[in-house]
Amino acid sequence: MKFLNKIIFFYYREYKLNLSGFQDILTNIIFFFVSILIFIFSIGPNKEIISLVGVGIVWTLLLLSSTLSLRKFYQDDFEDGNLLILHLNGLSFGFIAILKTFSHFFFVQVPFLLSIPIACILLNIANDKLIYLSASFGIGSLILSCLGSISSSMNLMNQRNFLLGSVIVMIFSVPVIIFSIGIINMEESFNSLINILFGILLIVFAINPWASGLCLKLSIENN
Amino acid sequence: MIIVKDLSVERLNKKIFENINLSVVSGNITILKGRNGSGKTTLIKAILNIIEPSVGSIYWKGKLLKKNLYDFYNNVTYIADRTSSLKKLTLKDNINIWKKLFLSNINNSQIEIALKTLKLDKYLNQKVGRLSLGETKKLEFLRLIIENKNLWILDEPLSNLDDDSIELMKQTFEDHCGKEGSIIFSSHQNPGIYVTDEINL
Amino acid sequence: MSLRFQRLLLILLTLVIILIAVLLILYNTRENVSYFYTPSEIDKSEIIINKTIRIGGFIENDSFNKISSSSFKFRITDEKASIPVSYNGILPDLFREGQGAVIEGAFNNNDVFNATNVFAKHDENYMPASIKEDLKDTGYWNKKYK
Amino acid sequence: MKFLVNPSKFNEIADYIFKPVLILSIILFALGLLFSLIISPDDYQQGSTVRIMYVHVPSAWLALLTYAIMTLYSIAALAFRIPFGFIFNTAVAPIGAVFTLICIVSGSLWGKPMWGTWWVWDARLTSVAILFIIYLIVIFMNLSFENRIVREKVVAIFILVGSVNLPIVKFSVDWWNTLHQPATISKFSKPSIDPSMMTPLIIMTFAFMMIGLAIAILRIKTEIISRKSNLG
Numbered sequence: 193m194k195f196l197n198k199i200i201f202f203y204y205r206e207y208k209l210n211l212s213g214f215q216d217i218l219t220n221i222i223f224f225f226v227s228i229l230i231f232i233f234s235i236g237p238n239k240e241i242i243s244l245v246g247v248g249i250v251w252t253l254l255l256l257s258s259t260l261s262l263r264k265f266y267q268d269d270f271e272d273g274n275l276l277i278l279h280l281n282g283l284s285f286g287f288i289a290i291l292k293t294f295s296h297f298f299f300v301q302v303p304f305l306l307s308i309p310i311a312c313i314l315l316n317i318a319n320d321k322l323i324y325l326s327a328s329f330g331i332g333s334l335i336l337s338c339l340g341s342i343s344s345s346m347n348l349m350n351q352r353n354f355l356l357g358s359v360i361v362m363i364f365s366v367p368v369i370i371f372s373i374g375i376i377n378m379e380e381s382f383n384s385l386i387n388i389l390f391g392i393l394l395i396v397f398a399i400n401p402w403a404s405g406l407c408l409k410l411s412i413e414n415n
Numbered sequence: 416m417i418i419v420k421d422l423s424v425e426r427l428n429k430k431i432f433e434n435i436n437l438s439v440v441s442g443n444i445t446i447l448k449g450r451n452g453s454g455k456t457t458l459i460k461a462i463l464n465i466i467e468p469s470v471g472s473i474y475w476k477g478k479l480l481k482k483n484l485y486d487f488y489n490n491v492t493y494i495a496d497r498t499s500s501l502k503k504l505t506l507k508d509n510i511n512i513w514k515k516l517f518l519s520n521i522n523n524s525q526i527e528i529a530l531k532t533l534k535l536d537k538y539l540n541q542k543v544g545r546l547s548l549g550e551t552k553k554l555e556f557l558r559l560i561i562e563n564k565n566l567w568i569l570d571e572p573l574s575n576l577d578d579d580s581i582e583l584m585k586q587t588f589e590d591h592c593g594k595e596g597s598i599i600f601s602s603h604q605n606p607g608i609y610v611t612d613e614i615n616l
Numbered sequence: 617m618s619l620r621f622q623r624l625l626l627i628l629l630t631l632v633i634i635l636i637a638v639l640l641i642l643y644n645t646r647e648n649v650s651y652f653y654t655p656s657e658i659d660k661s662e663i664i665i666n667k668t669i670r671i672g673g674f675i676e677n678d679s680f681n682k683i684s685s686s687s688f689k690f691r692i693t694d695e696k697a698s699i700p701v702s703y704n705g706i707l708p709d710l711f712r713e714g715q716g717a718v719i720e721g722a723f724n725n726n727d728v729f730n731a732t733n734v735f736a737k738h739d740e741n742y743m744p745a746s747i748k749e750d751l752k753d754t755g756y757w758n759k760k761y762k
Numbered sequence: 763m764k765f766l767v768n769p770s771k772f773n774e775i776a777d778y779i780f781k782p783v784l785i786l787s788i789i790l791f792a793l794g795l796l797f798s799l800i801i802s803p804d805d806y807q808q809g810s811t812v813r814i815m816y817v818h819v820p821s822a823w824l825a826l827l828t829y830a831i832m833t834l835y836s837i838a839a840l841a842f843r844i845p846f847g848f849i850f851n852t853a854v855a856p857i858g859a860v861f862t863l864i865c866i867v868s869g870s871l872w873g874k875p876m877w878g879t880w881w882v883w884d885a886r887l888t889s890v891a892i893l894f895i896i897y898l899i900v901i902f903m904n905l906s907f908e909n910r911i912v913r914e915k916v917v918a919i920f921i922l923v924g925s926v927n928l929p930i931v932k933f934s935v936d937w938w939n940t941l942h943q944p945a946t947i948s949k950f951s952k953p954s955i956d957p958s959m960m961t962p963l964i965i966m967t968f969a970f971m972m973i974g975l976a977i978a979i980l981r982i983k984t985e986i987i988s989r990k991s992n993l994g
Contacts, residue, residue, distance in 0.1 A: 197518055198516070201512075201515035201518070202516065204515055205516055208501075208504060208508055209501060212503050212504055212508070271497075272498070272499050272501070273495040273497045276465070276493070277493065277499055280488050280491065280493050281516065282488050282489065342923060346903075346919065346920060349907055349908075349909060349912045350906050350907055351906075351908065352905075352906040353902070353906055356902055356903065360899060363895055363931075364923075366934060366935070367927075367931055370937065370938045371937075374941065385644070387643075387644045388644050388645065390637075391637040391638070391640035391641035392930060394637035395633075395637045395926065397633070398634050399634075399923060401630075403919055403922075403923050406919055407916060410916065411912065413460075413466055414911055414912045481619075641930075641933070645933075645937070
């Protein structure tokens with residue numbers, strides 16, 4: 193029972209931390225909408241082209257926006273020494289990684305999920321496509337959070353270029369993009385593609401605690 | 416409580432310290448003395464089982480530390496040299512988070528008394544970022560009281576504290592040892608605190 | 617539970633999850649994301665008129681006739697069944713009889729398949745030009761090839 | 763087999779076999795070029811442009827082979843605590859990157875006559891490009907960490923995560939490719955290479971292997987020496 197309380201109060205801390213700085217989440221969403229705007233200005237207001245390209249734009253921008261907040265994953269807690277205190281509180285590093293991934297999912301990806309309908313209106317994407325888009329992003333965003341957790345834990349001690357983390361996330365999210373766009377455009381093989389995406393989620397979710405946990409342990413050891 | 420048997424740690428083939436022997440029984444204070452960079456923090460990290468010692472072993476309540484790590488972590492509070500309070504949040508939020516996260520059974524009155532003695536009660540609704548470094552460090556000690564565990568491990572607790580805060584520190588150390596707790600802390604100055612045993616690095 | 621046993625359990629759990637995931641992925645690819653049907657796979661009864669599907673096969677020898685500069689009729693086969701196809705548009709340059717091709721389109725009511733686009737790509741067998749010459753001399757090679 | 767794991771043993775064997783490997787690689791390369799450029803015939807469809815295949819395909823195999831060996835050494839280094847694995851990783855990563863680069867450049871050179879453009883988003887070329895980027899990330903990681911212990915282990919972890927993700931990326935790129943340009947009738951015609959074209963391919967592959975091995979020996983020895991010097 194004690195363990196469950198620890199998890200609940202871990203999320204209380206995350207909630208306080210993220211919702212206090214409300215503007216962090218809002219800036220992510222604003223980044224997402226501004227980049228849509230830029231695409232519209234670059235492609236031109238012609239309805240047909242936009243609806244053809246719209247789904248690709250939405251997904252790419254969702255990916256880019258979720259790599260924005262990689263620094264918030266472990267970097268701040270690591271510098272404060274809070275990561276060590278959480279560990280000394282009885283949570284193993286792998287478990288901290290899982291909790292942090294879900295907290296990144298709730299506080300960064302869910303706002304994007306909620307802003308997809310508006311983006312679809314802007315980009316003149318049909319309604320049935322909207323359902324597929326949110327379904328594929330629902331699973332895809334968790335994969336992106338796991339990849340974000342792995343890449344940001346790798347770059348904790350990387351003083352020189354932190355951008356490497358976003359490149360890692362982007363490279364490993366190629367399958368996510370391919371299958372998600374496949375889901376949206378090919379309605380007839382919907383349930384088999386969703387299962388494939390779910391398979392990828394399972395693999396990445398199984399690797400995440402080991403890879404991130406080991407990197408966190410390393411960084412705290414050699415800090 | 417803790418017995419350290421001829422512990423030595425190597426980093427990148429450089430010997431940081433070798434065959435350290437220490438036995439901490441409830442009620443005594445150990446000080447780790449040494450100039451900067453002499454490996455005090457590394458020894459503390461070794462005790463907290465964060466670093467693998469190359470030679471030697473550590474026992475907790477008779478058993479090997481690695482074996483019953485969970486019980487060890489339930490009885491230790493670690494205060495690092497950095498302040499772990501969240502700068503963006505107010506003092507009140509930080510205390511709430513600490514109280515909840517460490518499932519501590521401290522009632523609010525005790526926290527009020529501690530805040531008064533640390534002269535931090537008037538900053539309760541201010542953001543921690545606005546406090547001075549010394550005050551944030553004093554806030555860090557509040558965590559000792561909130562967690563209410565019997566082994567305290569502190570890294571450089573007395574750095575950038577003014578005189579009456581150091582006096583206050585001595586007082587809390589003695590109360591804690593009186594209640595069968597034990598303390599290990601490192602310091603590069605000479606604090607003049609009553610110390611049961613000493614390790615020079 | 618000792619620490620070591622807990623660790624082992626976690627490793628086992630991870631491997632099981634990865635195994636399930638791999639099986640899930642492999643099962644789903646073969647199941648119905650087939651890229652195209654072959655002529656023999658299409659049985660006439662359950663054809664849904666003008667539902668876009670893809671058919672892959674060889675262009676039947678001397679079934680190719682050009683109606684106008686941009687509309688053609690040919691038959692596509694996999695040596696077991698063959699389907700008449702009508703296509704108007706530009707043919708890819710590698711397109712010729714006996715060559716592999718994948719066409720995309722739909723059946724109209726009198727079961728002629730009118731294709732909307734035709735993919736023909738260099739099939740990956742490498743055969744030395746000299747053998748091509750010998751085949752030509754023996755007349756085994758079809759004259760119409762460029 | 764100790765030399766695969768123990769640096770000092772490796773040094774002995776390395777000095778011993780370096781010269782023959784170098785000579786062998788030069789001979790094989792000469793033979794390979796002779797075969798692929800002169801003796802082997804043109805292709806019935808592509809004419810002589812198919813000769814690029816004799817560089818393109820071996821370098822692709824070598825790139826994958828290097829990555830596979832690096833994965834094995836990462837597992838050895840992390841799970842069985844063999845420090846030689848880290849030495850191998852830092853030394854061999856650039857070699858793999860160079861092989862992938864050769865593969866990409868030769869692929870685009872081959873694309874120009876065949877498809878008319880320098881770059882075609884063909885399944886194989888795209889996945890080789892992604893492999894190249896992963897190699898680059900490994901090299902950049904080697905450069906951007908100060909602390910050696912963290913650097914080694916993080917690079918090893920990244921290689922392992924990469925090796926799990928590579929098949930998924932390859933699989934998804936193939937699926938994506940057939941979505942836009944359906945594959946040729948792979949159900950009927952198995953890609954058959956005429957024996958007269960197979961021999962130069964094999965010779966060139968071994969030539970590439972020997973050159974890679976020679977450079978790897980040199981780089982691993984320098985890595986061992988550099989670790990001994992700044993540790994001492």
